[in-house]
Amino acid sequence: MLISTRFAVTTRALARAAPQLAAAVVAVVALSTLSRPADAMQIQTVKSPGGIEAWLVEEHGNPAMALKFSFEGGSGQDPDGKEGLANFMTAMMDEGAGDLTAEQFQDRMESLAMRMNYDDSKDGYYGNFETLTVNRDKSAELLKLAITKPRFDADAMERIRKQLNAGLVYAARDPEKAASKAWNITAYGTHPYGRPAQGTEATIAKIASADLESFRKKTFAKSNLRVVAVGDINATDLGKLLDTVFGSLPDKAELTPVTPAKMAAGTEQFIDMDVPQSVAVFGSPAMARKDPDFMTGFVLNQLVGGGGFASRLMEEVREKRGLAYSVYSYILPMRQTSMLTGGVATKTTAMAESLSVIKSEFKRIADEGPSEDELKNAKSYLTGSYALRFDSNSKIASQLLGLKEEGFGTDYIENRNKLIDAVTMADAKRVAKTLFDPKNLVITTVGKTAVAPAAGSKG
Amino acid sequence: MTLALICRKSTQSMMATLMLAMTSLSSSAISVRAEARASEFKLANGMQVVVIPDHRAPVVTHMVWYRVGAADEPKGVSGIAHFLEHLMFKSTDKIPMGEFSKIVAKLGGQDNAFTGHDITSYFQRISKDRLPTVMEMEADRMVNLRLTEKEVLTERDVILEERRSRIENNPSAILSEQMDAALYYSHSYGIPVIGWEHEIATLTPENAISFYKRFYAPNNAILVIAGDVTMDEVKPLAEKIYGSIPPNPKAGRDARPQDPPGRSARRLEIKDARAGNASFHRDYSVPSYSTAKPGEAEALDLLMKIAADGSTSRLYKKLVVENQLASSAGGGYEGSGLDSAKISLYAVAADGVGLDKVEAAVDGVLTDLAKNGVTAAELERAKNSYLAEYIYDNDNQANLARRYGWSLALGRSIAQIEGWPDAISKVSLDGVKAAANQYLDLRRSVTGLLLPDAQTNGNGVAQVPTKSRS
Numbered sequence: 001m002l003i004s005t006r007f008a009v010t011t012r013a014l015a016r017a018a019p020q021l022a023a024a025v026v027a028v029v030a031l032s033t034l035s036r037p038a039d040a041m042q043i044q045t046v047k048s049p050g051g052i053e054a055w056l057v058e059e060h061g062n063p064a065m066a067l068k069f070s071f072e073g074g075s076g077q078d079p080d081g082k083e084g085l086a087n088f089m090t091a092m093m094d095e096g097a098g099d100l101t102a103e104q105f106q107d108r109m110e111s112l113a114m115r116m117n118y119d120d121s122k123d124g125y126y127g128n129f130e131t132l133t134v135n136r137d138k139s140a141e142l143l144k145l146a147i148t149k150p151r152f153d154a155d156a157m158e159r160i161r162k163q164l165n166a167g168l169v170y171a172a173r174d175p176e177k178a179a180s181k182a183w184n185i186t187a188y189g190t191h192p193y194g195r196p197a198q199g200t201e202a203t204i205a206k207i208a209s210a211d212l213e214s215f216r217k218k219t220f221a222k223s224n225l226r227v228v229a230v231g232d233i234n235a236t237d238l239g240k241l242l243d244t245v246f247g248s249l250p251d252k253a254e255l256t257p258v259t260p261a262k263m264a265a266g267t268e269q270f271i272d273m274d275v276p277q278s279v280a281v282f283g284s285p286a287m288a289r290k291d292p293d294f295m296t297g298f299v300l301n302q303l304v305g306g307g308g309f310a311s312r313l314m315e316e317v318r319e320k321r322g323l324a325y326s327v328y329s330y331i332l333p334m335r336q337t338s339m340l341t342g343g344v345a346t347k348t349t350a351m352a353e354s355l356s357v358i359k360s361e362f363k364r365i366a367d368e369g370p371s372e373d374e375l376k377n378a379k380s381y382l383t384g385s386y387a388l389r390f391d392s393n394s395k396i397a398s399q400l401l402g403l404k405e406e407g408f409g410t411d412y413i414e415n416r417n418k419l420i421d422a423v424t425m426a427d428a429k430r431v432a433k434t435l436f437d438p439k440n441l442v443i444t445t446v447g448k449t450a451v452a453p454a455a456g457s458k459g
Numbered sequence: 460m461t462l463a464l465i466c467r468k469s470t471q472s473m474m475a476t477l478m479l480a481m482t483s484l485s486s487s488a489i490s491v492r493a494e495a496r497a498s499e500f501k502l503a504n505g506m507q508v509v510v511i512p513d514h515r516a517p518v519v520t521h522m523v524w525y526r527v528g529a530a531d532e533p534k535g536v537s538g539i540a541h542f543l544e545h546l547m548f549k550s551t552d553k554i555p556m557g558e559f560s561k562i563v564a565k566l567g568g569q570d571n572a573f574t575g576h577d578i579t580s581y582f583q584r585i586s587k588d589r590l591p592t593v594m595e596m597e598a599d600r601m602v603n604l605r606l607t608e609k610e611v612l613t614e615r616d617v618i619l620e621e622r623r624s625r626i627e628n629n630p631s632a633i634l635s636e637q638m639d640a641a642l643y644y645s646h647s648y649g650i651p652v653i654g655w656e657h658e659i660a661t662l663t664p665e666n667a668i669s670f671y672k673r674f675y676a677p678n679n680a681i682l683v684i685a686g687d688v689t690m691d692e693v694k695p696l697a698e699k700i701y702g703s704i705p706p707n708p709k710a711g712r713d714a715r716p717q718d719p720p721g722r723s724a725r726r727l728e729i730k731d732a733r734a735g736n737a738s739f740h741r742d743y744s745v746p747s748y749s750t751a752k753p754g755e756a757e758a759l760d761l762l763m764k765i766a767a768d769g770s771t772s773r774l775y776k777k778l779v780v781e782n783q784l785a786s787s788a789g790g791g792y793e794g795s796g797l798d799s800a801k802i803s804l805y806a807v808a809a810d811g812v813g814l815d816k817v818e819a820a821v822d823g824v825l826t827d828l829a830k831n832g833v834t835a836a837e838l839e840r841a842k843n844s845y846l847a848e849y850i851y852d853n854d855n856q857a858n859l860a861r862r863y864g865w866s867l868a869l870g871r872s873i874a875q876i877e878g879w880p881d882a883i884s885k886v887s888l889d890g891v892k893a894a895a896n897q898y899l900d901l902r903r904s905v906t907g908l909l910l911p912d913a914q915t916n917g918n919g920v921a922q923v924p925t926k927s928r929s
Contacts, residue, residue, distance in 0.1 A: 041516075059515065062853050094770075102770075103780065110771045111840055113847030132847055159779060162786040166807055170735035175628060231854075274732065277623035309548070309560035319557055322616030325624055345624050377565045384567015388584050391516040391686070392855040 041390060043400065043410040046235045048242040054227035055400050055410065056238050059393055063133040065231030067143075067241075068397040070127065070405060072224035073255045074120040075197040076335075077215065081206060084199015086125060088164060088207050089215055090118035093127075095156035097145040102156045105142070114139040116146065122193055123258075123335040124405065125219055130394075133232045136241070144245045147220055152209035164204050171198065175279040175446040176345070178271065183281040183341075183444040186269055191261040193337060221253035222246065228400040230393040261337040268443045278351045278447025282329075282358065283341035284440035287431075289333035289406050295419045296427040297331055297340070297435050303370050303378040304361065304436065305329025305342050310377060312361050317344060323354045340435060348448045355443065362438040369429035383417040497863055497873050498690045504706040505678030508697045509863055509873070511685040513856045519590050519686030520860040522582040523597050524868040526681070527674035529654070530576040530647040530797070531712045536666050538618065538654020541574040543667045545614050547581065548572075551603040556610060559596065566592060576648055577797040578868045584857060587687045594700045601675055602704055604668075611664040619660065622653050630731035630909060634740060638907040641725045642742050645716040646798060676710035677701055681867050685860035715798060718744065724901040730912035736786065738807045739817045740907040745792075745898045747800030749869050756794050757882050758894040759802070763792035764841040765833045765891075766824065767804055771840075773824050774804065784812050784820050797869050802898070814908050829899045832892030846880050 044056045075086040094109060094116060096102040109116065115130040127147075131139035171177040181196055188194030199207075225246060229238050263285045287293050305313040305328050317327040329342030346354045370378070390396050403412050499509045529540045550556040563570040568585030570593075583593040626632045636651050643649030653659070682701060684693055721744065748756040767774045767790030778785040790804035804825075806817050833841075852858050866876045 061515070062850060064847075064850050064854070066854075103776070106770045107840075110769075110844055113844055115851065130851060132850060155780075159783070159786075162809055165810075166736050166786040173733035173735060276627040277620070279628075307564060309557070310564040315557075318617055320613070322613035323620070325617055325621035345628075346620055347623060377561070381564040381567055384586060384589075385569060386567075387516055387518050387586060388567075388569060391513075391518050394854060 041396070043413075044235055045410070046229075046238050046242070048239040048247075050243040050247045052222060052225070052227065052242040052246050054229055054238060054242055055404065056228070056233070056235055057230045057393075057396055057400070058232075058234060059230060060232050062393070063232050064393075065131060065133065065136070065229060065233045066394050066397045067129040067131075067227065067229045068127070068394075068401045069129075069225060069227040069246075070401060071125045071219050071221070071253065072123065072226075072405075073219045073253060074122055074124045075195075076122040076192040076258045077219065077256055078192070078195065078197075078199075079211070081203060082199075082211055083195045083203040084164065084197070085207055085211055085215055086120040087198055088160065088204065089125070089212055090120050091160045091164065092150060092152060092156065092212060093118045093146050095160065096151040096153050097142075098149045098151075100145070101151070102153065105146075108142060112139050112142065114142060116143060120197065121334075122197065136233070136237075137244075140241050140244050144248075147245065148248055150212070150216065152212050154209070157209060157212075161204060161207075164198070165201055168198060168201055168204075173273075175273055175275045175277070176281075176343070178273060179279045179281040179343070179444050179446040182269065182271055182446070183283065183442065186267065186444060187263045187283060187339070187442045188261050188337070189264065192258055193261045193334065217250070218254040221250045223251060224253040224255065225249070226401060226404040228397050228404060230397040230400070258336050261334075263337065263339065263440075264442055266439045266441050268441075269445070270449075271444065271446045272449045273446050274448060275446070276347070277345055278348050278445060279343065279345045280351060280355060280443060280445040281341070281343045282355075282441050282443045283339045284435075284437070284442065286331050286333065286338040286340040286435060288338050291338075293427070293431050294331075294333070296423045296431040299375070299378050299382065299420060299423045300365065300370065300428055300432055300435060301329055301331050301340060302382055303374045304365055306331075307378060307381060310381065312365070312374075313342070313344075313358060316357050316361055317354055321353070321357070323350045323357070327354070327358070351445060351447060355445070359438045359441065362436040362441065365432045366434075366436040366438070369425065369432050372425065375423070375425060375428055379420050379423065382420050386417055496877065499873055500690070500694065502677065502697060502702045504702060504704060506697075506701050506704075507681040507867065508693065508701075509681065509683045509867060510688060510690045510693050511683070511856075511859050511863060512687075512689055513685055513859065514687050515856075517587045517687050518584065518856070519587050519684055519688055520582060520584050520857045521590060521593050521597070522580055522683040522685075522860050522864050523601070524681040524683060524864045525579045525674060526577075526679050526868050526870075527579055527712055528575050528577040529650065529652040530715055531674065532647065532650070532670070536658060536662060536670075537650045538652075538659040539662055539666050539670050540579060541653055542615065542618055542659070542662050543670050544572050544574045544579055544581075545618060546606055546611060546667050547600055547604060549607075549610050549614070550605045551599050552605065553599055553603070554596065556607070559600070562596065563593065568593065574652055576652055577795075578865060580861075580864060580868075582857075582860070590684070590688065591696055591700070594696060598700045598704060601677065601680065601701075604671055604675075606664050606667065608664055611667065615659065615662055618653070619656065622656055622659065625653060626651070627656075630729065630734045631738070633731070634729045634907050634909045637727055637729060638740060638742055638905045641727055641905045642744055642801070644718045646718045647715055648796065648799065672707075674710055674712070676707035677704045678706040678708075679710040681864060683860050683864040683867070685856045685863075717798065721900075721903040725905040726907075727905070728908035728910060730910045732912050734909050734911040736807050736810070737814050737911060738805060738909045739814050739821065740909065741804045741821065741904055742907075743802040743898060743900070743904045745800050745802050745903065747796040747798070748794045748866075748871065749797050750799060754882065754886060754890055755894060756792075756800070757879075758886050758890040759792050759800070759898065760794055760845070761838060761841045761883070761886055762828065762833070762891050762895050763790060763802055764844065765837045766828055767791060773828065774806070774821065777824050778806050778817065778820050782820055783809055784817050785809055788821075795865060795869065814910075818906070825895075825899045828895045829892075830896075832888055832895060835888060838886070838888055838891060842883055842886070845883055849880060 041057055046054050046056045078085045096105050112135045113132055117128050119126040129143050185194050287297050303311055305311050313327045317323050324344050324346040327344040332339050344354050389399050497509050497511045501507055532539050548559045560570050563583050566589045568583045570583040572581040585593055640649045774788045778788045785806040786809050788806035792802055794800045808814055808817050
């Protein structure tokens, strides 16, 4: 795949972008040994007549398009005592807007075969919209209605509230979900990152339509909007669509600042639940996404717990000892913190041994770093598999939206593999010492008391 | 409800992809455009080869599908099909122990495998220039698998953990297993793909090797390659790499024991402290795309879309919006079985509502459909919705490979796969009504109730009845 960057569309943008175009095309060839001009994935920066900016990749082979967008400010914005607000909002977006009741809105969506769904993280509120080319204008109107004039009717709100409550009841009895939730609280306490994004029955009960509308008004604005489009649409039509959908939003968002979050010092917690298989969630502090050591951490995690069968945790816990089906780790950088986190699920009697193996693998990589082979193989996987993230419209859109959120330019795609190749053994050994220091591990285990791991403290 | 599909390595994205694949399967699989997309030929040793070009990125999805699944297991060794799928990653004369996935990863590729009742599938997603290498590796393990006792027993422990994760830790999965066991009288669809725990615990290397030799051969396999390739490129590679493997004339499944007609509605219930709100479940055994009369599976597919798929469905509108008896409700037609298909319905009771009221309301919706059919507007919308779903799914190369591979492994032809939109658009109002009338018959069904059990709820002393039978 030849990835090139073409800044263009409006004549003003074109004039500014011309020098970068030349640089980008040269850089591009490194990404793949198979570059052919026919494969070029050209990322255009589109500015709508109304001033809304988006990235676009045109792909006219299939008569459909995907629009992915996000607003900065997710469940981290939930007011105290109204935890679960952003999550509630994601479920209300197709429950009626403008003149259309929930039922009418959903019938219309189905008639147009339009797809629209929403999701929230601590830092962002995400929208995913797909439409067939033939229904594009009508679908865009409906998307606009959802974003600008949601109704929050009482009957729809009560229906969703019941669903959210049923979800909470279920989650409380699911060891994996229970472990995750407790881990967050232990790691981040009362900081917004520690509060439950799904809320509690008590906080969900307090959420009124005015709260949803207030969240919408403060969060849905042009200043914190990021948009990418991929598929069967050209730049001019995308410009019109952007103005239709987002043109009437306020210019500036009113976000509550989220303070930096510091993870609790290493601690272990055990939660009693009568289940056949225990689940543990673990984590420790990691570097920020823009930290110069991030790529080194990313490569290290690949060979420790992120690389499936090519990672140490899988080898030691599953392949050698048969202790678990699933054991993994990943780095999750957020706006105000970053963590290396992971999990393991195993029968009650094997949990102590599994955790002990994981801790000793942390210690081993921190003390000794990786082997030359491991480092080489991890880098070779990460660079070689990058193109797999760009083989469908919706995957391309997800990748591009992620880059926009992190504040990277489209040139990141060309440079990314070079950043990975540049990670040295010296970097790896230095970074591993702190990233995998077992003393920092915060561990939450959910399982049966009777055979709790000896090291676990009751919590 | 759980997927009757198990994969070697679970990741969220993997499961999401599989869910998507299942969705597209239940709506079967085909191009809305009239022109043929995939091409095929057969190697001299009987192996079928299918290529689906998609030139957007210089990557390929390389899959080998075997016409064998958990429903082909001998009695008493349930789980062996899935167990063997795990063991296929161990070693051959050329691949050292445990290195298969590591080699693929070194090459910048991703690999995995999955097992269902009717199929077993292995795949790699990788840069196009590495295709010959993964083809060599896949061909090698088709006939050269080497197992040691120690590795097999360790992997058996892994699978028991997998079963605990998927089934034992999930009350609705336990219910689903019990409902399948009751739905099928003789057919092995009544046995879970992952196997019964007590049978998994006794599986041996000999069981695995015997199953392997019985079913793994080029003439019982289908090669599917989607991505940045053409048939002209693939053909010589396939002839050289897979074509050199001798066929095994005995490879292939036997006909499975078929069920007699249902004569009685079956019922069961499970009480589990972890169940959350009480929920109602109903499955019917009905014809599949492989067994139905022409147009009938498509009619069932559309019927269930209208009856139970999402918030615009009859079921959701009646139970969740109008009567507020349930907090959620839904269902669908899982039409991909080789020997039969399943209609599934569920509803989670609203707080304080008894399941008897929920059940009566579900039956009210179904009775109305069987008696009066659906409206022309509903049918039109459901058809459009499926055709659109098909277009959206075309976006993903791995989905395309899965769509073709699965149907071909069940014996459907490319023409049938690509003729599906046409078949869907031909379904009439009468066809849907006839399907509803004939197949929404309680004698074909099992009803399952999942009830929270307050007495063992969270006191940490009493045993959770994960194995309770009803």
